[in-house]
Amino acid sequence: MAQTVADVMWEMLVKAGVKRCYGIVGDALNPVIDALRRNGKIDFIHVRNEEYGVFAAVAEAYLTENPVVVCGTAGPGVTHLFNGLMDALKEGAPVIAIAGDVDTKLMDTFPRQELNPYKFFDAACLYVGRIVNPEQLRSVVTTAILTAVLDKGPTVIVLPGDVAAADVPSRAHDFTVPVRPILCPSESDLRRLAGMIDAAGKVTILGGEGCRYAREEVIQLSEKMKAPVAYSLRGKQWLEHDNPNAVGMTGLLGYGGAYRAINDADLLLLLGTDFPYSEFLPGDGVKKVQIDTDPKHIGRRIAVDLGLVGDIRSTVAALLPLVRKKADGHFLDQRIAETRSFEELLGHYVTKGPQIKPIRPEFLAAILNELAADDAMFFVDTGTACMWAARHMRGGKNRRMFGSFAWGSMANASPNAFGAQLAYPGRQTIALCGDGGFTMLGLGDLLTEVERKTPVVHIILNNEKLDFVSIEMQEAGMVPFGVDFKNPDFAKVAKAMGAKGIRIEEPGDVRAGVAEALAHTSGPVVVDVVVDPFALALPSHVPFHTAKGFTLSMAKQVLKGKMDDVIKTMEHNVRLI
Numbered sequence: 001m002a003q004t005v006a007d008v009m010w011e012m013l014v015k016a017g018v019k020r021c022y023g024i025v026g027d028a029l030n031p032v033i034d035a036l037r038r039n040g041k042i043d044f045i046h047v048r049n050e051e052y053g054v055f056a057a058v059a060e061a062y063l064t065e066n067p068v069v070v071c072g073t074a075g076p077g078v079t080h081l082f083n084g085l086m087d088a089l090k091e092g093a094p095v096i097a098i099a100g101d102v103d104t105k106l107m108d109t110f111p112r113q114e115l116n117p118y119k120f121f122d123a124a125c126l127y128v129g130r131i132v133n134p135e136q137l138r139s140v141v142t143t144a145i146l147t148a149v150l151d152k153g154p155t156v157i158v159l160p161g162d163v164a165a166a167d168v169p170s171r172a173h174d175f176t177v178p179v180r181p182i183l184c185p186s187e188s189d190l191r192r193l194a195g196m197i198d199a200a201g202k203v204t205i206l207g208g209e210g211c212r213y214a215r216e217e218v219i220q221l222s223e224k225m226k227a228p229v230a231y232s233l234r235g236k237q238w239l240e241h242d243n244p245n246a247v248g249m250t251g252l253l254g255y256g257g258a259y260r261a262i263n264d265a266d267l268l269l270l271l272g273t274d275f276p277y278s279e280f281l282p283g284d285g286v287k288k289v290q291i292d293t294d295p296k297h298i299g300r301r302i303a304v305d306l307g308l309v310g311d312i313r314s315t316v317a318a319l320l321p322l323v324r325k326k327a328d329g330h331f332l333d334q335r336i337a338e339t340r341s342f343e344e345l346l347g348h349y350v351t352k353g354p355q356i357k358p359i360r361p362e363f364l365a366a367i368l369n370e371l372a373a374d375d376a377m378f379f380v381d382t383g384t385a386c387m388w389a390a391r392h393m394r395g396g397k398n399r400r401m402f403g404s405f406a407w408g409s410m411a412n413a414s415p416n417a418f419g420a421q422l423a424y425p426g427r428q429t430i431a432l433c434g435d436g437g438f439t440m441l442g443l444g445d446l447l448t449e450v451e452r453k454t455p456v457v458h459i460i461l462n463n464e465k466l467d468f469v470s471i472e473m474q475e476a477g478m479v480p481f482g483v484d485f486k487n488p489d490f491a492k493v494a495k496a497m498g499a500k501g502i503r504i505e506e507p508g509d510v511r512a513g514v515a516e517a518l519a520h521t522s523g524p525v526v527v528d529v530v531v532d533p534f535a536l537a538l539p540s541h542v543p544f545h546t547a548k549g550f551t552l553s554m555a556k557q558v559l560k561g562k563m564d565d566v567i568k569t570m571e572h573n574v575r576l577i
C-alpha cells in the first residue's frame, strides 16, 4: 500500500522525538489516527476531554523538552485544544497540535464543523500550517516541528481528512533538528555590567524560569556580590533549595525578605524572568539590569537601565570573573533574617496544625512537603494551591514543581501530573488540586488514569469554594459572590470510578492519610482533604489598597448579615494579618 500523507507525517514526528499523542479521534481525524496505529511508535492517549490531553502534553513537553503531539477533530474537538495551547505558549512548551479539518472540497462553503484555523489559532500558536495539497507536507510538518522545538511553543498542523488519506508524493521527507546557538553578550557589555555592579552598594537578584540551567552560576554570583536572591514562582524550583542567599518571593504570593531585597537595593538584576506584576517591582530609586534570551522580555514590565540578550548560564559564567567581590554583607544578612522570621510566622499553622480543625491547608502542604520523595514532581492548580505550594513546599535538586504559572488557567494540575507520570513512569507525581479545578477537568479523566493505572496522587483542597477568587473579591472590597458550591465525597466518587480514595476530615489523620496515598503506586489515588475555607493567604507585603479593600469587604459582609464568616476569617488568620 502506498504511504499516505498521514503516514509520512507520523514518521517525521517520530524522528523529531515525539513519543505520545493525546486526544480524541473522530471524523476528519480518523485517517490520521489510523496511520498512527499503523506506525506503531507513538502511544495514543485516548483522553475524555481534549483539553485534559493538552495540559498533560504541556507538562510532558516542558519537563522533557521533547515535542509532544495533541489532536482534536474538526470544529468542536479543535476548540477544546485552545486553552491548553495558550498554556503551552505561555509556559514555553513544544506542543504540536494536529487539528482535523473538513474535506478540501467543502472548504469555505459553510459546512458543519468548519472553523477558520488561521483566525482561530492566531492568539495561541507560533505557527499554523494548513495542508490542502500533499506537496506541502514536507514544508509544513518541518516548520511545525522546528518552530515548536526551537522557539519553544505550540504549533498547529491543520489536516483535512481527504488530504490525510491521500498518497504522499515520492520525495525525501528526512530532516534534522538544528542545534540552538548559545547566546552571550559581548565582552564590552559584560564589562559595563560589571562596572555597574561594582559601583552599587546593595545588589539583589530576581531570577525566573531562565535560570533553569544556571543555578550554580547564579548562586556563585550572589555570593560574590553579597546579593539576596529572590525569585518568581517559576524560578523558585531552580533558585531556592540549598541556596544560602535565598530570600523568597515577591508579588501576590510573596513571602520572606524578597520585598525589601528588591525595593531597598541600589541595583536589581533581573535574570531570565518576565515577572508580570510591575506594581511589585521598584521605581526609579533602584537601577535595573535585565538579562534574557528573549529580547521581547527586556524592559516590557519596567524601564531598565541596561538590557542584555543572553542565556543566563553562559552570561553569568562570563560575568563572574569580571565582578569584584563585595565585603559588606549587612544588606544580605538582614534580608535572610527577615526570611527566617517569616518562615517562623508561617510555621504557626504547621506546628499547631494537628490541633486545628478544619484542617489548615498550610499544615497539609507542609506535611506533603515533608513526606514526598526527594525526586517528587509537584503540579499545582491555579488557585490557593499556588500560595500554599509557594510558601510551604521546598524544592530539591531533583524535585520539580510546575503549574499554569504564566497563563494562569484553572484545572491544570491533574492533567499536568498525568503527562509527567507517562513521561517518567514510577516517579512520585503529586497534583495539588483545587476542588473547583479538579471538578472542572480532572474528575472526568480520572477514568483515563484508572484505565492506564497511572499512579498520580491527587490531593484535593476541599474548601467548597473558588477560594482564590473569594480572596480577590475581598481584597477589592467586594462581598464574595458566585464562589460557593457543594462537593460530593471525592473519596467515594474516586472509588466508584476505580481509583483509590481517601477522605481526611480530622487534622490528626493528615499525616497517615498522605503517607498512605504516597505509598499507593498501582494507580491513581484521590485524597479528599476537607480544609478550612476561611484560610486567608495575603502576601507578605500588603499594599495599602489591599488592606483598605479587605477592611471594606469585612464591613460590607457585616452589613449583609455575614458576621459569622467575618469573625471566622479574622479569628482563623489573626497570626497572619
Ligand SMILES: Cc1ncc(C[n+]2csc(CCOP(=O)(O)OP(=O)(O)O)c2C)c(N)n1
Pocket: 381, 382, 383, 384, 385, 408, 409, 410, 433, 434, 435, 436, 437, 438, 461, 463, 465, 466, 467, 468, 469
Ligand atoms: C479556566 C479558568 N476559569 C476561571 C479562572 C479564574 N480563577 C482563578 S483561581 C479560581 C478559583 C479556583 O478555585 P479552586 O480550584 O476551588 O481552588 P481554591 O482557590 O479554592 O483553592 C478561579 C475561578 C481561571 N484562572 N481559569
Ligand SMILES: [Mg+2]
Pocket: 434, 435, 436, 461, 462, 463, 464, 465, 466, 467
Ligand atoms: Mg476551592
